Every structure is written in C-alpha cells, then in structure tokens.
Amino acid sequence: KDSAHLPHTSVGLNKVKRVTVICVLQDINSNMWNMKQLAYGALARRANQIKAELRQGVRKPYKEVIDVFRGDLHGAGMKPLTFVRQVLAACVYPPLINSNNLPLDVRQRAQKELGRCVGGSVGSYSAAAGIPEIVHSISEFIKRRDGGIPSHPENIYISPGSQWSISNILNVLVNREASPRTGVLIPVPCHNKTVLSITQLGAVTVPYYLSEEQAWALQVEELQRALESAKGVCSPVALYVINPEIQQVFIPVIRFAWEKRLFLLVDELYQDCVYGENCEFVSYKRTLSEMGPPFSGTVELASFHSVSKGFLGECGLRAGYVELVNLDPAVMKHIHTIFSKDSCAPVLGQIALDLMTDPPKPGDPSYPLYKQIEHIRAVLVHNVKRVHEVINSLPGFSCPPFEGGLFAFPRLNLTPKAVQKAKELGLQPDTFYCTRLLEEGGVFTSPGWEYGQKEGTYHIRFCIAAPQDIMEELLRRLSSFHMTFMKDFS
Amino acid sequence: MKSMYKITLQLQRCARDITNMSQQAVNGISHRGRVLTLDSMNPNVKRVEYAVRGPIVQRAVQIEKELKEGVKKPFTEVIKANIGDAHAMGQKPITFFRQVLALCSYPALLEDSKFPEDAKKRAQRILEACGGHSIGAYSTSQGIECIRQDVARYIEKRDGGIPSNPDNIYLSTGASDAIVTILKLLVCGEGRDRTGVMISIPQYPLYSAALADLGAVQINYYLDEDNCWSLNITELRRALNAAREHCNPRVLCIINPGNPTGQVQSRQCIEDVIRFAKEEHLFLMADEVYQDNVYAEGCQFHSFKKVLFEMGPEYSNTVEMASFHSTSKCYMGECGFRGGYMEVINLDPEVKAQLIKLVSVRLCPPVPGQALLDLVVNPPQPDEPSYATFMKERTAVLSTLAEKARLTEQIFNTVPGITCNPVQGAMYTFPGITLPQKAIDKAKELGLVPDMFYCMRLLEEDGICLVPGSGFGQREGTYHFRMTILPPTDKLKVVLQKIREFHLRFTQEFS
Secondary structure, three states: OOOOOOOOEEEOOOOOEEEOOOOOHHHOOOHHHHOOOOOHHHHHHHHHHHHHHHHOOOOOOOOOOEEOOOOOOOOOOOOOOHHHHHHHHHHHOHHHHHOOOOOHHHHHHHHHHHHHOHHHOOOOOOOOOOOHHHHHHHHHHHHHHOOOOOOOHHHEEEEOOHHHHHHHHHHHHOOOOOOOOEEEEEEEOOOHHHHHHHHHOOOEEEEEEOEHHHOOEOOHHHHHHHHHHOOOOOEEEEEEEEOOOOOOOHHHHHHHHHHOOOEEEEEOOOOOOEOOOOOOOOOHHHHHHHHOOOOOOOOOEEEEEEOOOOOOOOHHHOOEEEEEEOOOHHHHHHHHHHHHHOOOOOHHHHHHHHHHHOOOOOOOOOHHHHOHHHHHHHHHHHHHHHHHHHHHHOOOEEOOOOOEOOEEOOEEOOOHHHHHHHHHOOOOHHHHHHHHHHHHHOEEOEEHHHOOOOOOOEEEEEEOOOOHHHHHHHHHHHHHHHHHHHHHOO | OOOOOOHHHHHHHHHHHHHHHHHHHHOOOOOOOOOOOOOOOOHHHHOOOOHHHOHHHHHHHHHHHHHHOOOOOOOOOOEEOOOOOOHHHOOOOOHHHHHHHHHHHOHHHHHOOOOOHHHHHHHHHHHHOOHHHOOOOOOOOOOOHHHHHHHHHHHHHHOOOOOOOHHHEEEEEHHHHHHHHHHHHHOOOOHHHOEEEEEEEOOOOHHHHHHHHHOOEEEEEEOEHHHOOEOOHHHHHHHHHHHOOOOEEEEEEEEOOOOOOOOOOOHHHHHHHHHHHHHOOOEEEEEOOOOOOEOOOOOOOOOHHHHHHHOOHHHHOOOOEEEEEEOOOOOOOOHHHOEEEEEEEOOOHHHHHHHHHHHHOOOOOOHHHHHHHHHHHOOOOOOOOOHHHHHHHHHHHHHHHHHHHHHHHHHHOOOOOEEOOOOOEOOEEOOEEOOOHHHHHHHHHOOOOHHHHHHHHHHHHHOEEOEEHHHOOOOOOOOEEEEEOOOOHHHHHHHHHHHHHHHHHHHHHOO
C-alpha cells in the first residue's frame, strides 16, 4: 500500500496551501492503493512527447514511433476493413444509403442495421443487453463456430468492450463483505486490466504460472498448487483462463473447475488469432458441452469476445459481449439489472459486432474485398515467423514458438549490470529496457512486469499485428538497440 | 512441438478418468451445486434497481411483441415515454455532427464533394489525433488530448473566461460512467464510517443504483414540490445531521437542470449549496447533462464551476468538485454514442493518480463518442459554411422542446388530481397524482406500489409507458410518474389527452 500518512494540506488549483482537504489518499476506496501502478502512464506520456517532438522537427535516430504497446491493430498501422467502415459511415449519415459511391450490399446492410435501431438512428439507446437482432446474430455465430451447439440469446450481453462485462460478472461474483475475501485464479502472465478489475473490487488474485518452457502452457498441477496457496488467504470462487494464446488443456481445466467449485471466466478475445498449421479454434463452451453430463449441465462459464482484436481491430468502438452458460436464472435477473443501469453499449460498436459475426458471404458484392482478412491473417502468420526468427538470433533474447494471440512475449536475459542500473533509476529492469528502447529505438513496447512473470525473469511484450514493412522496421530497430544495450551493460 | 489443440489425444487420455468421475457422480458422491447462487453472489448487486429500464419497460416490450404478433389491443403502438431518448422519439440528429462522424468512420469520403469543407477539416483534425489515424484505435484512458483541450476551451468560454485545465478533464462512456467512477473512488470505510452520499429526492435512479452497488449509504434530501422542486439548505442540513448518526457523509450530488423534476436552480441556490458543501466538508458532484435544456422565462443555467470561482479563492481553492456533461441530451440527443466527460476541481494530485488507474481498467471511452463530444464543444462558427444549418437545427430542437414543456404543464394542470410543476428544463415532467384510497388498497392487494399499479394500468389500457415516481423517490404518501416530453408535438398532444382521460377513468373506477 502507498503510504497513507499525509499531512492534511495539499496544493490546489491556484497553488495556495489549503487545510482540511476532503479527499486525500487515505479518504478513498482503499482497493485503489492495491491496484498496481502500471508503467504504462509514464511510457505513454513519453511516447506522446516524442511524437510531438518529431512533429516539430526534432532530430532523432528515427522518423516515427512504432506503437506496438497495446493489442491495437490500427494503432500499429493495420487498416480497418473497408466493408465495416462503409456500413458504419452509411449508418451514421443515412443520406449515404442513396449514394452510388457505395456498393449495393453496403447500402442494403446499413439500411438493415438502421431498421433495427430505435427511431432509425444510431443515436438512440438500445435494449440493455444490446440490439435484439444483433444479440441473435451473435448467438447464431457462436452456434456455427461451435459445430451446432445451441447458444441462447438471453444468455448474451453486449457491453462497451469486454473488460466492461468482465467487471460486471466479477462484481456479481465478489462478495465485498466476505471473510476470507473472494479469490480469483489468474494466469501469469495475464492481461493487466482483468487483474486491476479484481483488485478494484476488493478481491484477491491467486496467480498460477504458465509454463514458459512449454510455450506458456497451462498445467493443471500448477492450478492445484495455486489453489493450495490460497488456503487461509482467500476463498477462490473463479478461475480465469485465456483461450487461445497458450497451450490449453481444456478438459482437465473444466474438470478442475467442476471439482473445486470454480466459476470459469474464459477470455476468448483472440479466437481469430490462431496461426499454426491445422490449428482450429475450439471454445471452452464447445468442449464443456462435448464432455457431457455431469459437467456440461453444471459448470458455470462466462465466455468473453469483442470487436477489438481479430481482423476488425476496432478497439476504439468499444463493443464486446459475454455469453453466460449454466447460470442460475435468479442470478441472471440481477445480472440483467446490472447491465441495464449502464444503459447500453455504443450502437456503432454493436453494429461492428454484427458485421463481425455476420460478414459478407460469397456472392455479395463486398465479399471479394472482405477477403482482406485473408491478407491480414497472412501478415500475422508471417510476422509471427519473423519475430521468432529474429529474436532467437539475438544473444540474451529468446522467444518460444507461438501459434496464437496478438503478442510476442520474448524473454530478456539481462545482465546484473543492467538490473543494477534499473534499480538505481527506481525502475523494474524490463521497464528500464522498454524506456531505453522507446527513447533510442522509437519502439513503444511494454515491460513483462505489467503482466506478471516469474521472479527474476524479464520480458517485453509487443503486438505483432502490424503491416509487414512496419514489422521489419521494428525488428531492425529492436535488433540494433538490443545489441547496443547488451554491449553497454556487458 | 506439441500442437495446441490435440483434443482427441486429451479425450483419450482423460476418457478413463471421466468415466470414473461420472460413476462417482451417479453414485451421488460428488453432486456439485452451482458456485454462483442468490446466497453466494455479491449481496449489494441484489439491492440494485433501475426503474427507467425496470419491470414496466419489460412489460411494454412484451406488449410490443404481442402487437407484432397481431394480438388485438385498444391501441396500435406502445409509446415509450419512459426514457430520455430523443432520437427514439423521432428527433433528428444534427447534420453537421453526422457528416463529420461519417467522414471519420470512412475517410475515403474526404474525397466526396458532397461534404462541406468545414466538416472535412474537423474530421481530419480528429483523425490526426487518433492512433493510426483511425477511430478504431484505442485512445489514452483519459481521452484524446486535443479533444480534452477543446472541452477545456468550451468550458472557459461558457464560464466567462474562468480557466479550465485539460488535465482535469476525463472523457467517459456517457456521463453515467464518470459519475460511477467518482463514486467508486470516494466510497470507503466500514460501519459507522461508511461513506454517505447525499442525493435529491426525487433523483435519477443511476445514483441509487450505483450507491446500492457500492454499498454506500444513500442520504436523501427532499426537493420542495410546493415550490417548483427547489432545493432548501435547511433540508440539506436536516438530512446531513440525521445521517451523521450512522455514516460518514462526504459527498453531495446535485442534478441541475433536474431529472426527473426539471427545475433549474437559481444562482443564489447554487451559491448556497457551495457554501454548505464547504462548511460541511462535502465533495460536490454536479450533474449538468441538461445544461442546454432550459426553457422557462427567467431561468438560466449557471454552472457550478462558474459560481464557485465567482465566489472567490476562499471557495474556488478549497471546494472539491466534479462536474459532468454528456452528448446524450441537450439538442444532440446522441445517447447511442455514449459520449461524455467530467471536469474535476481541486482534486488532490495523489487522488488523481488513483483516478487514472481506475479509468484505465476499461481502457478508453468510445472514440466515436469522443469525436462527437469534440464537435459539441467545437460547433460550426459564424464564418463557417455549416453554421446556418447548424443553428437552424439546434434552435428548432430546443424551441420545440420548450414548446412541449409548456404544453405539458398546461394540459396536465387542467386535470383534477394531477398537479404539474413548470418544466423549467431537462426533458421530463414529474407530476403529482392523487390516488383514491381504494386504488391504493387495490395496489397493495396486488403487491404493487400504488404508482406502479397506476402506470401498469395506463400501459395496458392505452399503450403509454411511463415510469412510476417510486422509481425516483418521493415523499411518503405522495405519488408521481415521470413522463418524457420527447414524443413529437402531435403525438405528445394525443398522449397528454389519453393520460387525462385515463386519470379521470381511473379515479372514477376507484372512487
């Protein structure tokens, strides 16, 4: 916890000392203190500063910052899908529906989407769970994806991004007044937003380590160890897993959740990001269903997806959904109320979700162009290979082969000298590396520390969804910087 | 190298184990109940209600389905006058805003001569500020910097030059998101030290819902129905002193212009509230989403921040405050974009650092909503091509609303048993209804709150969906409903007429 002892004075807007401030650090929700202070803020500020300096013509060893900090395809230079943006534009400004400049199927689709909006406008609220026809579309998409296993629209809620629904479901699970406190098992490494959500709600994270030696595989024995470690510390109610991105052992995990009475929270945002040969995404829900009774009818599961990742990459539109499986109907009523007080997800985002789950089909005028996604996939497959090649060719840098997800998470073997220097600067060693990489190489990555890693190991994380030429440039700069860095601290 | 999804192999390996487990289950040994039940779930969540989308709306949706299926009813459509959604009721969006947003969505349209130059300029500026020049990229959690700068400039202009710092502006997913964020930050303590939050009765039920969810203590202060829903400092003091017995009051929420009551606070009143907040060490939350919706003669919107600063440094340096605004109301009515912001004043820097952590959890507010907000605070100027149309549309929306506000008050006050305060601002009317004792008894019989019973009957008989006053809070023994003034004027006249007839019928039936 940060120090809670501050004098009751502070500097206000006009820099006059004042007394009896209502709200100092110890006056706020104490869960805030427990939320990890991420390096992101400082790094992002510096990245923005550098971008501004470059715009002003300040000389640097690079002409622009390569921003691969987040899983943000557009931010890294990938282009939005034309069909999606044409439909959205026509929905936003309906006179475009009569414009011959847009393909017929775009105009028809826009008309269809607007017909589903109350008052025919994307500016009106939708139903709390989302526009009913779009929710239905999502359930059909899930059914198709899962080989015909039914998906019920009333179990689906659309929200402004997946983190929003993860927060809502956690909120229902976490009993603030419970003693011992509610625990949630989370993987290490893990998306830091989910960890922040858990902490903010006053629950405890129970880390289970993914096995770096086995390309970040989840091992059930490790789940067992983690659960044991929670004894006397907290009361775990949920197990959060990410699918894909790492090797999964679905059936033992589901059995584990069944045996140990854990609610399964399954992050499946990266289901489109599967690259290996003969690799096909299989959802946890499908596996659960195929396992049959007693599991299929009892293990409670929440699966999350969104328009932010995959080929649409529409992070800024903020639309995701959760599908809830095997939940108590009485609890579902309350979940509905929780979502309804949030009003609804942004309508443009909902429409993007509809386009994602019900895209152009062969024969539609926009289908050939929509096949842009094949090109995107090819770029990702290529990038994955190149990253693996280049990183592993550098001393003090290693990267297991990865077949899914949007990030590389290579391991840095930093010298004691480098670690020492970082300590002197008050930085985590990998944060220090990322800071220098940003300054000297103009590449904005994030430190492994933000996501969790085994003590004494260091990593960096960067998004591999960038156009090929940008990825090559990134790898060139990274190699050059890395060699210099390793030499400087040898 | 192991491939990721060797399900068959795993199935074979586990098949034997599963058979054993199933056997155990069949033997009744490990019957597994649900993890998440009414008993195990967060008890606070069970206390959350949100009347605006509550049971009466669910029934309205059901009735709409029935109508679609051809079920015969005494009406052909359900008029949803429950929710403050202007476009749903036929209000048209502002052309300029939609043009810029279309250009942002599909930048190839920048080549299209049908779009005016000023719209293209705005779009280009916004796109330049977006990652990868796309509204699909994440922004920073606090919101795109140049948009926050524009918001700060708007606030300065609105408030007669009082400085606004973009660092104190946080863009959000609608104003509701920002309101809940501040409450999440402030609510703490246990037992008698639990944070108490003062909110007007009647109130917009987001507040009661959020307070229930957070396990905060709700401190009700009653607005004065006999005096146009005005706010009384004596009443604030009464509520505060009573609350001090059982909680730690730290926050005072005020909605101005009011929802559901529509009153526009006088400048004197705002000063008094600020003075009260300072004396009693309360954090002020000023919900100002209806700031352009002011209709009554002699009424004017005064921002809390402006008044605070005009009261001098003794107040402007000390009172801690957050003001909220949104793109959902006023003349824009763009609820579906989820755009909004808050401005925080005098927040301790270390508390601000924690606030940043909190807003980062949801990554960032929707970028189209941020873009829309930029246009709202930076609309066409007199020397720009789109100005004339923009002003025409804006004036038309606001004057129509003003007219409907007057009409509503006028007609409701002709109905014996309905008393309607002037709708000074916002988008709603909250008339008091006198219910015969027999109706109240009947409601009790049915297990319904009396004004819910009244509204349900109105829905079933006339297809008009309102929200019962009990959803917003009201003095014990009084009954109200909230109706929006958003239906188009002709339809509104019909609605008012129908409600009048219904009320007379209802009163007659239970006399």
